Amino acid sequence: MLKILIGLILFVHLGSAQRSTAPRSTCSRWPNIRHTTFDCSGSHCTVNCTTGYEFEDSNGQTSSEFNCINGKWISESGVSKCEAICDPACVNGYCLSPGSCVCLEGYTGAQCESAISDCDNVYPGYTNADVSSDGTFTSFTCYDGYTLQDGNTTLDMKCENSQWISIDPNQNFAANCYPMCEYKGIKYTTGQKFKVECDNECTCGTDGDLSCTSKACIGQCSGDPHCKTFDGLSYAYMGQCSYHLFKVDDIVGQEIDIISHHTSCVYFADPSVPNASCLAGLTLNAKYFGRSTSIVFKNDSQSSVEVNGVDRTSNLPIAVLGGKIYIRKEDSNVLSATFSDGLKVTWVSKGYYESSITVKAPISYVGRTRGLLGTTDGDQTNDLITAEGIVQNNAAIFGTSWRVTEICDNSTFVGDAPDTCAMYPERKAKAVEACSYLKSEIFAECPVDATGNYESCLIDLCAAQNEEAFNGFRDIAYTTLT
Known part of the structure; x- marks a missing residue:
């Protein structure tokens, strides 16, 4: 009986063990794979990775057929799961989700391409x-x-x-x-320096604004006569008439007209030195909103001044035109008229061959002037522009166009400035020695560029017939720079 009971127990145990190790014949309803969609029928499923995913190690495969075999879903192409796609690929990391890389330690960047x-x-x-x-x-x-x-x-x-x-x-x-700075259509970088009209210098600031010096523009006529425009162009004009030296009339109700008077040089009696014309004085006419004045500086021994036809020499200094113009005698033979806006006209009366006119115009006059002293735009090529608005390269045509017809109908032009050093070679060495002084450091800081007066100085000093004339021409060459 005991043997029968033991046999029954062994039979039941062995049978149970055999049933627990037998393979399953059915699968779950569909493959359990993340990030997929399914289309299943019985023991067969078509599995598709969702957008942004592909089967792992499949070279871009996104769809696979699965069959239920021994209770398991088996891919016909050997794939088992979908993984996220990152394009470009993650270099030093892995793709966590579509387009999103997780970098390995020590790397950064969208594709983990850069070392930290x-x-x-x-x-x-x-x-x-x-x-x-x-x-x-x-x-x-x-x-x-x-x-x-x-x-x-x-x-x-x-x-x-x-x-x-x-x-x-x-x-x-x-x-x-x-920000870059701009001046007359040209752009400049921060810290860049550049020259503008009247030898002023501008610097481009960090805020795009320009900082410029404000030296006055200087134009001058002197001697017999030699002129230098505001832009630094030197020329000689031997006309014998009255001329518009400086004219501004671009503001309604305001006008300034400086007229220089030229006559034949009394000193040059030597017929071998022809074509001489010297300054005989100047007239300054100004109008301000219905009020006007006329100031005359004469080339006489008293350096006389007339205001509206009345001699005011003994009344200096005086203010005229409601304080707009201040007239004073700066030295025994130096007269000046200074406008309230800074414009200054200086007349040096030392006889015909040594007299000079200097006009110092504030930068507010840049681009506004006309006449024998030219424009003030920094461009010498248009300085010899006639009263008719035509640019000339001939000083005779240019100068004659600015004659004041109300004073002299016909301008007497007596020719170009003579080459006196060629005419009198024995005087050249002494003239060169004296005129070279203009190029020395002593005149380096003068408001007028001394080097431009060098040729004019030579013409005058070679023409000097005696020591008195030589010293006179030399002094005027030096003093017109200061």
């Missing part, structure tokens, strides 16, 4: 620029119309010893871009 440096937490500062950086290298490009302090528009930096430094050693500065 010590500079990441100390990003280089910049203004007015586009920037791109991978943590090790950074590039800056200034916005349109902006430049770096060296005038360039790009700056590249690298991380070295935990600091951002410029790759170009000549660009050892912060990546700050500044």
Whole structure:
């Protein structure tokens, strides 16, 4: 009986063990794969990866057929799961979700393409620029119309010893871009200096504004006579008439007209030195909104002054035209008329061959003047512009066009300035020695460029027939610069 009972127990146990190890013949309703959709029928399923995913290690496969075999879903192409797609691919990391990389330690960037440096937490500062950086290298490009302090528009930096430094050693500065300055249609970079009218200098600031010096524009006629325009063009004009030296009438109700009077030089009696014309005086006419005045500086021994036809020499200094003009005697033979806006006219009366007229015009007159002293636009090529508005390269035609017809109907032009040093070669060495003094450092800071007066000085000094004349011409050449 005991044997029968033991046999029954073994039979039941063995049978149970055999049933627990038998394979299943059915599968779940569909494959249990994440990020997929299914189309199943019985023991067969078509499995598709959802958008942004593909089967792992399948070279881009997104669909596969699955069959139920021994209770398991088996892919006909051997795939088992869908993984996220990152394009471009993750370089030093893995794709967590479509287009999103998770970087390995020590790397950064959208595709984990850049190694993390010590500079990441100390990003280089910049203004007015586009920037791109991978943590090790950074590039800056200034916005349109902006430049770096060296005038360039790009700056590249690298991380070295935990600091951002410029790759170009000549660009050892912060990546700050500044607006460019503009003057007469030309653009200038921050810190750039350039010359403008009347030898003034402008500097482009960091805010795009220009800072310019405000030296007066200086025009001058002297001697027999030699003229230099506001823009520095020197020429000689031997006319014998009255001429509009300086004229401004571009503001309604206001007008300034400085007239220089030229006559034959009394001193040049030597017929071998023809074609001489010297300054005999000047007339200054001014109008301000219905009020007018006429000031005459004479070339006589008293350096006389007339205001509206009345001699006022003994009343100096005086203010006229409601305080708009101040007239004074600066020296025994030096008269000046100064306008309230800074315009100054100086007359030096030393006899015909030594007299001079100097006009100092504030920068507010730039581009507004006409007459024998030319324009004030910084361009010498248009200084000899006639009263009719035609640019000339012939001083005779230019000068004659500015004659004051109310004073003299016919301008007497007596020819170009003679080459007196060629006429009197024995006088040249002495003249060169004296005139070369104009090029010395003593005159370097003078308001008028001395080098432009050198040729005029030679003409006058070679014409001097005696020591008195020589000294007179020399002195006027020196004093007209100060």
